[in-house]
Amino acid sequence: xxxxxxxxxxxxxxxxxxxxxxxxxxxxxxxxxxxxxxxxxxxxxxxxxxxxxxxxxxxxxxxxxxxxxxxxxxxxxxxxxxxxxxxxxxxxxxxxxxxxxxxxxxxxxxxxxxxxxxxxxxxxxxxxxxxxxxxxxxxxxxxxxxxxxxxxxxxxxxxxxxxxxxxxxxxxxxxxxxxxxxxxxxxxxxxxxxxxxxxxxxxxxxxxxxxxxxxxxxxxxxxxxxxxxxxxxxxxxxxxxxxxxxxxxxxxxxxxxxxxxxxxxxxxxxxxxxxxxxxxxxxxxxxxxxxxxxxxxxxxxxxxxxxxxxxxxxxxx
Amino acid sequence: xxxxxxxxxxxxxxxxxxxxxxxxxxxxxxxxxxxxxxxxxxxxxxxxxxxxxxxxxxxxxxxxxxxxxxxxxxxxxxxxxxxxxxxxxxxxxxxxxxxxxxxxxxxxxxxxxxxxxxxxxxxxxxxxxxxxxxxxxxxxxxxxxxxxxxxxxxxxxxxxxxxxxxxxxxxxxxxxxxxxxxxxxxxxxxxxxxxxxxxxxxxxxxxxxxxxxxxxxxxxxxxxxxxxxxxxxxxxxxxxxxxxxxxxxxxxxxxxxxxxxxxxxxxxxxxxxxxxxxxxxxxxxxxxxxxxxxxxxxxxxxxxxxxxxxxxxxxxxxx
Amino acid sequence: xxxxxxxxxxxxxxxxxxxxxxxxxxxxxxxxxxxxxxxxxxxxxxxxxxxxxxxxxxxxxxxxxxxxxxxxxxxxxxxxxxxxxxxxxxxxxxxxxxxxxxxxxxxxxxxxxxxxxxxxxxxxxxxxxxxxxxxxxxxxxxxxxxxxxxxxxxxxxxxxxxxxxxxxxxxxxxxxxxxxxxxxxxxxxxxxxxxxxxxxxxxxxxxxxxxxxxxxxxxxxxxxxxxxxxxxxxxxxxxxxxxxxxxxxxxxxxxxxxxxxxxxxxxxxxxxxxxxxxxxxxxxxxxxxxxxxxxx
Numbered sequence: 022x023x024x025x026x027x028x029x030x031x032x033x034x035x036x037x038x039x040x041x042x043x044x045x046x047x048x049x050x051x052x053x054x055x056x057x058x059x060x061x062x063x064x065x066x067x068x069x070x071x072x073x074x075x076x077x078x079x080x081x082x083x084x085x086x087x088x089x090x091x092x093x094x095x096x097x098x099x100x101x102x103x104x105x106x107x108x109x110x111x112x113x114x115x116x117x118x119x120x121x122x123x124x125x126x127x128x129x130x131x132x133x134x135x136x137x138x139x140x141x142x143x144x145x146x147x148x149x150x151x152x153x154x155x156x157x158x159x160x161x162x163x164x165x166x167x168x169x170x171x172x173x174x175x176x177x178x179x180x181x182x183x184x185x186x187x188x189x190x191x192x193x194x195x196x197x198x199x200x201x202x203x204x205x206x207x208x209x210x211x212x213x214x215x216x217x218x219x220x221x222x223x224x225x226x227x228x229x230x231x232x233x234x235x236x237x238x239x240x241x242x243x244x245x246x247x248x249x250x251x252x253x254x255x256x257x258x259x260x261x262x263x264x265x266x267x268x269x270x271x272x273x274x275x276x277x278x279x280x281x282x283x284x285x286x287x288x289x290x291x292x293x294x295x296x297x298x299x300x301x302x303x304x305x306x307x308x309x310x311x312x313x314x315x316x317x318x319x320x321x322x323x324x325x326x327x328x329x330x331x332x333x334x335x336x337x338x
Numbered sequence: 339x340x341x342x343x344x345x346x347x348x349x350x351x352x353x354x355x356x357x358x359x360x361x362x363x364x365x366x367x368x369x370x371x372x373x374x375x376x377x378x379x380x381x382x383x384x385x386x387x388x389x390x391x392x393x394x395x396x397x398x399x400x401x402x403x404x405x406x407x408x409x410x411x412x413x414x415x416x417x418x419x420x421x422x423x424x425x426x427x428x429x430x431x432x433x434x435x436x437x438x439x440x441x442x443x444x445x446x447x448x449x450x451x452x453x454x455x456x457x458x459x460x461x462x463x464x465x466x467x468x469x470x471x472x473x474x475x476x477x478x479x480x481x482x483x484x485x486x487x488x489x490x491x492x493x494x495x496x497x498x499x500x501x502x503x504x505x506x507x508x509x510x511x512x513x514x515x516x517x518x519x520x521x522x523x524x525x526x527x528x529x530x531x532x533x534x535x536x537x538x539x540x541x542x543x544x545x546x547x548x549x550x551x552x553x554x555x556x557x558x559x560x561x562x563x564x565x566x567x568x569x570x571x572x573x574x575x576x577x578x579x580x581x582x583x584x585x586x587x588x589x590x591x592x593x594x595x596x597x598x599x600x601x602x603x604x605x606x607x608x609x610x611x612x613x614x615x616x617x618x619x620x621x622x623x624x625x626x627x628x629x630x631x632x633x634x635x636x637x638x639x640x641x642x643x644x645x646x647x648x649x650x651x652x653x654x655x656x657x
Numbered sequence: 658x659x660x661x662x663x664x665x666x667x668x669x670x671x672x673x674x675x676x677x678x679x680x681x682x683x684x685x686x687x688x689x690x691x692x693x694x695x696x697x698x699x700x701x702x703x704x705x706x707x708x709x710x711x712x713x714x715x716x717x718x719x720x721x722x723x724x725x726x727x728x729x730x731x732x733x734x735x736x737x738x739x740x741x742x743x744x745x746x747x748x749x750x751x752x753x754x755x756x757x758x759x760x761x762x763x764x765x766x767x768x769x770x771x772x773x774x775x776x777x778x779x780x781x782x783x784x785x786x787x788x789x790x791x792x793x794x795x796x797x798x799x800x801x802x803x804x805x806x807x808x809x810x811x812x813x814x815x816x817x818x819x820x821x822x823x824x825x826x827x828x829x830x831x832x833x834x835x836x837x838x839x840x841x842x843x844x845x846x847x848x849x850x851x852x853x854x855x856x857x858x859x860x861x862x863x864x865x866x867x868x869x870x871x872x873x874x875x876x877x878x879x880x881x882x883x884x885x886x887x888x889x890x891x892x893x894x895x896x897x898x899x900x901x902x903x904x905x906x907x908x909x910x911x912x913x914x915x916x917x918x919x920x921x922x923x924x925x926x927x928x929x930x931x932x933x934x935x936x937x938x939x940x941x942x943x944x945x946x947x948x949x950x951x952x953x
Contacts, residue, residue, distance in 0.1 A: 061838060201863065202863065202908055232911050235909065273842045274866075275867060275870035279869070280869065287843075288841065289839035545749075546754055549748075549767070550756075554741055567758055568758055
């Protein structure tokens with residue numbers, strides 16, 4: 022297994038108490054697997070992604086273990102994670118178009134990034150140029166300032182820089198959300214290409230857009246209110262989901278071809294619970310049309326079929 | 339490439355179950371999350387009184403205000419009367435001692451404090467009204483109005499204020515602190531205008547301004563009812579800084595002997611002390627109180643402002 | 658009801674307005690009562706600019722906008738005020754649309770000025786009726802601050818505000834793109850129900866699936882010009898312009914993978930002073946001339 026996550030629990034400090042952003046997440050990703058991490062805003066997917074690389078100082082690692090390629094990641098310790106960041110685990114952050122320092126040339130940013138990890142820029146430069154050309158950018162991007170590049174170009178530059186040292190795990194956090202439809206497709210296909218060429222071993226693609234995950238991900242993990250709801254191959258999640266939340270979510274997505282006059286889609290009434298003091302038992306209970314007495318007890322995230330895990334009493338029955 | 343075939347698979351749940359959930363969901367009250375809440379009044383007071391900078395600064399300023407109000411009642415020596423022994427150190431009769439001319443330093447000090455607050459309040463107030471007015475107009479209207487007002491602001495900003503004040507004060511022979519305050523007010527508004535203008539620019543693009551416009555609000559109404567209340571913390575802090583700045587400029591003018599000579603102020607006290615070589619004579623009681631007084635008021639105001647900034651902007655607080 | 662004729666918007670940029678930036682160029686289309694027209698385009702297509710011009714928030718540089726026969730392109734003061742009794746807008750970011758220091762229902766009291774003679778009781782009844790029309794419970798949303806309500810509730814409240822005025826046309830500028838997937842569809846369904854009651858909607862979006870779901874007619878915009886327009890079923894069922902085809906093929910779908918043979922980019926049209934000419938290829942289906950002539 023390339024990545025193993027065991028009972029990962031991460032809270033955020035806030036003035037009003039602890040926000041239980043991720044609670045007891047347990048899952049695994051194989052080598053070469055692209056896993057989509059989906060859910061709505063506030064479900065904890067971004068927090069889960071960031072906790073694997075420990076990028077947010079407000080995060081408190083409560084418990085849980087993360088193992089990458091058989092080695093434990095020191096995600097509770099900011100200083101120790103430094104050795105792993107960029108080398109073994111890398112991230113393409115949200116708003117990566119703004120991730121490049123505006124007052125420095127791109128090449129300088131790349132150089133500083135590499136040298137901070139103890140890599141010589143000159144040794145890596147030929148590979149860097151090769152990859153830039155691969156994504157459709159000319160190598161003289163390195164001599165430009167970020168303001169001279171378009172949004173799509175910056176996005177691709179950041180993707181190349183983040184994967185320069187061939188990390189084992191890449192976390193892509195909402196990288197297609199701010200893009201136009203045509204750019205979304207280009208970036209999505211680029212992610213798959215990076216995996217196919219071996220620049221990255223496995224990937225976690227975080228987004229709320231299930232449709233784009235269907236296009237590029239091998240498996241999809243759906244989160245709700247800080248907990249894992251369902252994990253299965255992409256075809257299964259879209260074609261035969263078992264968790265009520267996933268089923269309601271899929272049926273609320275309008276595809277090109279569905280029209281209001283013919284088929285009236287339904288949303289999910291209500292709101293996700295507050296993560297400051299989440300309810301006991303299944304967190305989807307209040308909005309779930311299939312809820313029954315047992316749902317007051319929290320359902321475990323268990324494997325119902327090979328490769329298909331669900332946290333629901335009804336689905337397990 | 340026809341795409342008319344609906345491609346939704348049959349993943350819908352039993353219809354009645356969904357309808358039931360819809361009915362119960364509509365009655366669920368929304369639970370408040372952990373949002374970036376606006377600073378509500380009660381929260382503001384809570385944080386304000388926990389911020390040591392704000393508390394310390396305002397305590398100092400309020401103490402000076404109290405002294406300015408009450409002080410003159412406690413003495414029956416007029417500030418400018420030459421009726422005491424000269425160069426006396428502090429005693430029970432003359433709490434702050436006397437000057438080289440036999441004047442009561444304490445009396446001068448407390449009257450000087452009053453003058454300082456007058457100059458600060460009036461001068462700062464005029465600058466505030468001008469700066470905020472120009473800033474809002476330029477920021478909201480934009481276009482050529484902004485260009486013109488911007489040019490005006492930059493011109494007044496670039497003029498060396500003190501030099502102009504010196505010339506004007508010498509020419510007009512300022513007779514009262516009111517006049518001095520007005521002159522200060524008319525020349526120190528530009529930086530406030532710039533600050534308010536840039537804040538207005540950024541708020542102007544927020545959609546609630548459009549909603550107000552779509553509700554029929556005019557420019558003036560939008561500024562007054564939508565933008566200004568949103569910027570109230572900013573406007574308050576701007577006033578505090580202008581207040582302190584006006585006192586400082588006033589003291590500088592008085593120290594140079596360009597202020598009114600018929601009454602007394604802290605700066606004038608220091609000027610007199612300097613001219614009478616109080617430093618060489620060792621009459622510390624003459625120049626130390628006014629100097630410390632200015633430092634206390636202006637310093638207290640600035641520290642209070644830094645504290646307020648932390649209160650209004652939670653990101654500056656250390657958690 | 659609403660008619661745009663050769664509408665253009667040119668911005669003067671640079672110091673003292675030296676350069677010209679053309680955001681919208683020669684756009685013409687109509688919205689009939691009870692009809693939802695989607696204005697679909699990527700960023701920079703000018704769709705929001707058109708929305709703002711229809712709402713009178715931005716000046717029309719060339720061309721005319723007509724509403725119920727009257728020219729509304731350059732309205733001021735009283736006439737604009739009256740216009741707002743018929744046409745209103747809802748924008749993209751629900752949390753930016755509310756002044757955070759005031760309660761959320763202030764957006765309703767803001768329009769009280771349109772009802773000078775109405776008493777308190779009558780006003781409260783009107784408000785309740787409008788809230789019910791958007792399926793909001795008065796008890797849960799009145800008297801609350803914006804941060805205490807969800808994005809979906811805030812957007813619905815804005816639609817309620819528009820309904821209070823009994824408008825004929827709603828300009829919906831990306832109103833659901835910042836909402837979660839599970840609440841999006843509810844707001845969309847709301848628009849569909851209001852359409853059935855006779856409300857016209859100008860639905861501005863970058864999301865083709867949403868446009869296809871809710872609209873009767875569609876206008877595809879690129880760089881400020883119309884590439885294709887017509888009945889939604891025809892534009893999506895038989896896209897002819899290369900840009901439309903590219904857009905449709907790039908939309909990620911839930912049960913079909915991307916077609917690797919489909920084009921991913923379309924060459925930009927050369928700048929010209931004359932607006933693109935639209936050719937009617939079948940009833941209620943127009944395509945820009947360059948797309949037809951250069952097509953397969």
